[in-house]
Amino acid sequence: MTLLSFAGSPHGGSHKLLPEWRSQPRITPVLIIDHSIVGSAIGAWWYFHDSTGIESHFIIRGRRSGSADGHIWQLMDTDRRADANWQANDKAISIETEDDGDPDTQPWTTAQLQSLIWLHNKLASRYPTIRRREATDCDGPGLGYHSKLGTPSCWTPVAGKLLAVDTPIPTPEGLRPLHEITVGATVFDERGEPCRVTGVYDDMPERAWRLRFDDGLEVLAGGEHQWVTITRGQRKGYFRRDRPRDLGRGPRPEGYPLDWARWGAVRDTDEIASTLREPDGGYRHTIPVARPLRLAQQDLPVDPYLLGTWLGDGGERDGVIFAAFDPDDLLACDAEFVARQFITAGYQLGSWQARRHVLTLRALGFEGQLRELRVLGRKHVPGRYLLGSAEQRLALLQGLMDTDGSAFDRSHVEFTSTSEELADAVVWLASSLGQRVRKGKGEATLRGVSFGPKYRVGWSPTIPVFRLPRKLARLRTVPSVRSQSRAIVACEPAPIQPMRCLTVDSPNSVYLITDRCLPTHNTCPGRPVRVRQWRQTLLPAFLHPEEDDFMALFDNVDEFKAAVRAVVRDEVHQAYEALARGEINNRIDPNSTHFQDSHRGLYRQMQSMYEALARGEIDDRIDPTSQHYKDSHRALYELLVAVAAATGAQPPPPPLSSSPVNRSDAS
């Protein structure tokens, strides 16, 4: 029998044993699995009690329990089975944690974290079979959380968040339907970096939605499928600079930050459907476009720019290229530019022919290369050209745009072709380079005669999509913010159908879908906020119990934040004023450019950190109990110490010192 003594536990514990606490089958624990109740501790205890057939070994009370926050209840003998972990019931100890019914956004309290750490360590000491490692499969051993292996998985049969199985997914081998993606496959995250698929799950969602974006993109997703969206308020707050309080925030950013997925919020499709518009009718949710995909350089037989030029303005069955020709200004015409590109690429120009304002160019050996690529007679972009490096893809896009593209005004370009295959290639090339494109269809006519359908791909570019100087000159250099994100404009119920979800190992749990490279959140194995806490706080404390004395250094988060603010406010400004007075050591001339630059850089760095703290962003974005926060806090402290040393000022008090906490200006 194993009932714990709670002597030494940070918030105490008691034995609230269920009727079956010693009648369940015996087990040998090798795993600890953390859970969230999605409700109250009292409700869960009585639910277990009232003949439901499930239970847990422990419950840790939370904020809802007031002064009992962090208090541990033991419900079962840990040598006996508790039914909470499906196929792992015979080997796992389960710990439920109280919440207010919203663990997706409500983090564990500091007291709960302290009790979890204590309880993990207590159980690991009691059972040598529970090894100090992260549990990575059904049988453990180690520490896990309930949905860690996926939803469903051997620890839970409940399904996760789903997308339609035919949704195309960008991979290094090209677009593949979601149903072909397997564990271990490589996909891409919102920064364009490759990441690995760690789980694949199939199920039928309870609700399905068709999401439509303002670029015409449509995606089918389950009601619980998650997205990271930026609200209109967040977007305006980040970009606007027209208020007095915006003074000192620096120039208006030209685009979203690389880490936008960290400050956006994770929302499921159901929530997006119910909050689609702002009160004034505007669209509430946007998703920034992904950065250019990082694909490997390909060994390409034909220069991609020249291939694009031929695909746009080349002869269907030979290697000639037609280019605009101005006999009055040879150096400024398109033909001269194209000829120069061939020569730069190492070709010798062959015969040429001028008729009216069109020059027909030939490059020696070019036609043979096109034949080897099997594009003569059927113009299309070979697969490896679509999967080249960002430079190679941009060169191909520039070739296509220089010939079949137009710059209508300073902010809009369009590619037009009667070939849908070429139009789709442009959609992919531009999207994989971080562009938000829209594809349309019209009728190709010449002098009133229809020549069938034509396809148009238009967008506001944020990159130089032309090489021809006359077209390039029409583009403005500063991209619009709107061109860097997609707004969700409709969310309509769709027929329920089989769907699939993925988990990936990207830093922000985001991966890309469709040929437009739309970022979406993976099926988060667990509650997003708590999973982050688990990984940043609980797992390190379990793996390295001897190093985790951090939690003991402060009593509550408010005290901690006040201490940080006080240190920053006092020491940063003192240090800056010392610098302003030239009180730096004698080796550096305060009048030198080096000093001035260092001074300005240091001030900007400190000021931005201070402002972030003053805006309270510490509360919203960073979990104060996380390793990331600890590291940031220590980094800030080290910076202040360095400044103090350089200026001869008193170094700031160490992190978490209680001395600044009670100052009246601490808040």
Place this chain on the structure above:
Amino acid sequence: MPRTPDPASPAVAVQPEPGDCVADVGAEVLEQVAAHHNYAEPPDIPVNPEELV
């Protein structure tokens, strides 16, 4: 397995599927169950201090 049946409890009306945990029940049901018991603290079970580890 059935333990201490309480037919009047709202918990009985929401029987879990095999493999479920309490998170699959929902906060609303748990609230009803807690209310059914007047939000009473679960009883402390006396234990022998010498048997605690």
